[in-house]
Amino acid sequence: MIATNLSQYNTRNRRLFEKGLTMYIDTVVENEIDRVFNRVIDRVYTWLDGYEREWKSRTFNLYDSIGFGKYKHGVLWRFYQDKGRRATEDKNLWIAKGTVVAINGFELLQAAIGSKEGAGFAEYSLVLFAAVPYAEWVELSLGDGGSNKIGKGWWSNGIVPYTRKVFQEEAHKHIESI
Amino acid sequence: MMNISEVIPELAFKSFLEDNDITGIYHAGIPTSGVLSEFITISLNGNINSQSEDGSILQCTLMVGAYVKLLTNGTVNFVKEKIVMSKFSELFPAEYTYEGITYTFRPDLRNLVYSGRNLYSGYSTKALNIQVTIN
Numbered sequence: 001m002i003a004t005n006l007s008q009y010n011t012r013n014r015r016l017f018e019k020g021l022t023m024y025i026d027t028v029v030e031n032e033i034d035r036v037f038n039r040v041i042d043r044v045y046t047w048l049d050g051y052e053r054e055w056k057s058r059t060f061n062l063y064d065s066i067g068f069g070k071y072k073h074g075v076l077w078r079f080y081q082d083k084g085r086r087a088t089e090d091k092n093l094w095i096a097k098g099t100v101v102a103i104n105g106f107e108l109l110q111a112a113i114g115s116k117e118g119a120g121f122a123e124y125s126l127v128l129f130a131a132v133p134y135a136e137w138v139e140l141s142l143g144d145g146g147s148n149k150i151g152k153g154w155w156s157n158g159i160v161p162y163t164r165k166v167f168q169e170e171a172h173k174h175i176e177s178i
Numbered sequence: 179m180m181n182i183s184e185v186i187p188e189l190a191f192k193s194f195l196e197d198n199d200i201t202g203i204y205h206a207g208i209p210t211s212g213v214l215s216e217f218i219t220i221s222l223n224g225n226i227n228s229q230s231e232d233g234s235i236l237q238c239t240l241m242v243g244a245y246v247k248l249l250t251n252g253t254v255n256f257v258k259e260k261i262v263m264s265k266f267s268e269l270f271p272a273e274y275t276y277e278g279i280t281y282t283f284r285p286d287l288r289n290l291v292y293s294g295r296n297l298y299s300g301y302s303t304k305a306l307n308i309q310v311t312i313n
Contacts, residue, residue, distance in 0.1 A: 075224035075239045075307065079292045104296035106208060109305070113221045113241055167251075 030074075030124075034070070034078075036167075036174050037126045038158075041080055043069050043166045044159070066159070067105070067129040069112035076112050081105045128163045180233060180279060180312070186311050188220045190276035191283065198269050208245075216262055219243040223307060225229055236312040240283075241291060242266075243305040244286055245285065254295060254302040263304060270308075282311040 048066070067081040108129050115127055188205045195203055195218065202217040223241040244266065246259045271284045285308050293306040 073224070076241065076291060077289065077307070079305070080293075081292075081296050109243075109292065109297055110207070110221065113223050 030072070032174070033124045037068075037070050037124075038161065039170045040126060040167050043170070044068075044163050046160060046167070047161070047166075065108070065130060066125050067108040067112060067128065069115060069127045071115075071125045071127065073123060076115070079109055079112055082107050124166065128160065130159055180236065182226055182228065182233060182236060185226060185236060185279065185312055187226070187238055187240055187281065188222060189273065190279070190281045191220055191242075191308065191310070193276050194272065194274040194281070194283065195245065195269075197274075200265065200269075215247040216258065217245050218266075219245065227310075229311075234313055238307040238310050238312070240310055242285075242308055243292075243297070243303055245301040247301050248295060248300055248302060259302060259304065266280055280313055284309045284311075 020136075064081075067079065069076050069080075070078040111129055112127070191203040192203045192205045200218065202214040203220065204217055205220040208217070208219065219242070221241045221243075223239040226236050226238040229237050244259070244262050246255050246262060249255050257260055267285065267287060269283075271282065274281050274283065289308065290304055290306055292303060295302040297303045297305075
């Protein structure tokens with residue numbers, strides 16, 4: 001009888017220990033992943049700031065149209081938009097071919113919440129949001145600014161491939177350091 | 179058995195907050211005019227998932243944003259923010275019945291999804307996730 005109780009006691013303790021250990025490991029893993037994500041975000045913003053030196057942003061609308069979503073099991077877990085920078089004019093709205101388009105942080109957040117890209121393709125994922133219709137017009141030399149529109153060339157170098165490259169580098173660096 | 183397509187946790191949560199005297203809740207986006215000086219947004223974050231084979235237990239996450247108008251000098255109204263957040267967090271964990279379905283709300287107060295003033299012009303924001311169990 002005593003042995004049975006002891007056995008039950010041990011089994012229960014083992015389960016509690018396993019549960020505690022799993023939770024601890026999850027937290028450690030999550031922190032490590034978060035660290036890699038943060039480094040990627042910092043590097044992308046540093047890269048954008050570097051471009052800022054080469055051409056003067058007039059309104060910061062393009063800059064402000066960028067956001068990052070961190071996802072855990074398909075749920076938005078953290079959201080970053082604009083590292084303290086502000087558009088100097090018409091941040092939220094601009095007019096294209098008679099249409100008013102709202103691109104602001106709230107819109108980006110809503111897009112991030114409803115993102116299918118973040119939903120479950122990996123246990124943890126980092127998604128870049130770049131609300132780019134304006135950038136596309138810049139690329140095509142359309143819109144009010146014409147061919148001399150400020151910002152031309154910025155997106156040509158590719159925020160998406162750059163983010164992917166940085167992500168691979170940081171993930172690789174982190175794995176090597178373990 | 180519940181039909182997953184008929185469950186609208188955003189509305190249940192809105193009703194729960196209103197029953198607890200919290201008003202100014204936008205569950206379908208921020209209106210283009212007449213926006214209040216303090217308001218709360220509710221959005222479904224991710225999918226609604228079944229936790230049992232028969233679909234009798236569902237789970238999802240709601241993201242709640244608390245928006246507070248900035249002071250006239252453009253700084254964050256921390257006093258007001260604190261009042262809003264503490265009034266909000268006092269309500270949880272909570273069990274609430276809406277249209278015959280029981281919802282359990284548990285906020286993840288350890289992790290703010292967003293905190294800052296760049297989401298909506300003239301307002302500061304705190305966004306957090308609420309774990310919802312439905313049965």
